[in-house]
Amino acid sequence: MENNNLPEKRITGRPEDDKPQIFRTLRNIDLNLLTIFEAVYVHKGIVNAAKVLNLTPSAISQSIQKLRSIFPDPLFIRKGQGVTPTAYASHLHEYISQGLESILGALDLTGSYDKQRTITVGTTPSIGALALPVIYQAIKANAPHLMMRNIPVKDGESQLSQFQTDLIIDTHLPSSRAINSHVLYTDRLMLVCRKGHPCLNGPINEEVLQQYEHTMVMLEAQNLSGLRQRVQDLFPERQISFSSYNMFTIAALIGNTDLLGLMTTRLFKLFSDCWPLVEIDYPPISNERLDISLYYNKLSLRDPVLENVINVIRRAF
Template sequence: MKLNLRSIDLNLLPVFAAIMEAGQLSRAADQLGMSQPAISAALQRLRHTLDDELFVRTRQGMEPTPRARELHLLLAPQLASLGDVLDPGNRFDPTSSQRHFRLLSADYFEMVMLPPLLQRIRHRAPNVVLEIAPAGDNMAEMLHKAHADLAVDAFVQEDSRLHREVLVEENLVVVARRGHPLFKGRCSKSRFLEAEHVVLPDRNRRLPLDQILNAPGWQRRTGARVTQFASMLAVSARSDMIATVPERLARHYAEALQLQVLPFPVSIPPVPIYMLWAEAQERDPAHRWLRQQLTDSMAPEPAP
């Protein structure tokens, strides 16, 4: 039997979208300016109307059911468009918003991009909260299922439902401790291959560096495998191991860690760093604002 739309309270749909995006009833209540009991009551009415649990309470928050995820993918862009049509003057106001955004990335983002982004946002949106979670091979699903708002990564997700934009292009450099016996201001191929390397885990995708290192005669000696760029820098600073890292990261921390920043032994293409988001977020005013803040925070400063 077809559902009678007149039997549905359309005021429940923004509540549903807020719970999906916030992941917790308390955050959804704050976002909508409602009390938590009112949010809980609205959710109960929606569960009864749609004959689905919609959300299951877990330690991490409200986990959406498959039906809820399907509904959100269909409803989110429609709700954003409807809001624009019915109330063009009611746009996202960063000065008063308490929006909670969740971003997926490696610690490269936290070490290089997050500080200028937060500095920019704090001047414009003092109550907006950013949460950073690790990026992984399930990144696309996390975005589709509204478990995250945005991802920043060097690995392109080949998914037609994802939007993507290049934020920056990173050159790769070699870092070694100052006073390293093999490196004094330059890095030759022979010295590069002679030294031990601290590396990241293989994520089953290929960057330009991987293509070079898989070529004949480029087998490097792996001395340690770590999970974060921060660990690569720390190990390089306190041992004779070297690391190949993004140049912005190396320049930011070279002085504090007493590291040499050396050009890679051969010419290597820069690595694009992408911003990725789901189709359901494309037209959301708050989401568009966040993407613009991230883009602007990474723009080069004008010359004096």
Template sequence: MQSIVTHGNAVGRYTWPIIPNRTHRVPENTPPSESPDRQDERYDRQMFRILRNIDLNLLTIFEAVYVHKGIVNAAKILNITPSAISQSINKLRALFPDPLFIRKGQGVTPTAYATHLHQYISRGMEAFLSALDITGSPHQQRVITIATTPAMGALLMPGLASALKPTFPQILLHNIAIVDAARQLDQRQVDLLIDTHLHSGQAISHHVLYQDRVQMYCRAGHPALDGPQDETTLAEYEFALLLPEGQRYPTLHRRLQEEMGERRCGFSTFNLMTQAAMIAGSDMLGLTTERLFAMVSRLWPLQTLDFPSLGEEQIDVALHFNKLSGKEPLLKEIIETVIRSFKA
């Protein structure tokens, strides 16, 4: 036999059955499960509360005593008094549930717990010093972040890797998307940025790597390929436009509209691959550069159109970097190598 429990007023009343010997939870009293972001936030707060109570200088003293096996030796290395070393060790003993070091003759010997701590503390210090790269070691591993559009990344990153890796085997290339070029360069979120649009600013330097000829293209077997490829013929077909606004393609499209008459932009996208796929499956036309067309035409059956109005229209492909970052020795060498690779 089932009982019915009713909640709410006459307007917002709802019911559900109560089955004997089963536990029922009232929906509005059920706390939502904690999201991973909230859990990460709680962990971060807890971590900083713990670190706030630890003087990180104590860890340096701990390492010195551990490595040099004595308070006196550690004091000489750190240029402080043995008394200061002893006081610091006592502070560490208050933090950790262990004496850490046991006197043995003229020196000390670490406990098992101290050995355990040393493994983690030494690795952390090595990682921190590696990140600082104070010595400017040519063999120090370094991540070089290069921002590009997806298409330019696919086109250029293999060549950049081939040019840089023989001279700089220690670098790890990291390719990310261009989101806000000026901000990414101003705030040094990227080391290098390569784009077909020239970005300017007080903190930004750029160097044109090469110029690429603009081409109009269509699918293989397109009707326009059988006749004269002039304004009258091509004006019949819609465009698949490559954005963003501010790049050269929208500007060229507007110029073609003035010469060929108003035409509909039937499709627009921020991704060259999407544009090429759309054109391969329709009678739309598109604009891209010679090198990029050579890349996408290996993926889809596409052909170029010999459109006289484009003439020798070219787009600059430029390397951008933060002026101050560009003075850093390693990055300066990398920039020079990249520029030389496009002159070869």
């Protein structure tokens, strides 16, 4: 039969890589005792700690006795109507208080804990360059303690459903009952070439544009299949000689060759500061519009911090 009155093992220093032993040591400690330790330390008395924790003074005293069997110190000494911590207890308090604060910050169940937290946003490189400066400034103005992390969009639906990212900003995402979306802004499509391109020397029509090689951005966009088809109908004989997932690379190629390509007005404004790009006046393309949307898992709205971030982003646009 186990002797429940035997003192538990004392905490001693362990090598950093001795993780199994650390877990065994922690298993011998009721972590609720650390909360009671903090309450007695902060409120300087057993009676006051009992009121705060809604426990009886007797329960608090028993917990302190258990702690004394774990640590090589009495921890608290009676002084007048309260208690005063020993030097060892003050040493413990520094570490225990930091640990409890870290746990509260990680849980953040109410969204009111003013500690750093990282919000992960998935974007393509080009959309990130356009949208994230606006989003960053809006979030910092509203919640300066939050940090942001940007990751690439690989499989947006899977990334959101498996909570690998908090938010995604993209031109498309497969429809799913688990995902909500809000259009942040709408952009116009443009046909673009370099300054001094030969096609600019005369009237622009389908036959002229078919003579030149084109670029194409590679997207896994089910929702853009209609747009793709309309572009294909406009240029049935279009020769694609360069394709890339990265619009920055495509813009650089267009700016330095006779290649033609498609991009949105906001990207054109961004890229034209880097490369000598001009728009080709071709209404069948310039009449096309593209929505840039914010996507998130519906369950994210249970998180007050993330719900606030979503609202901040929507207001920013």
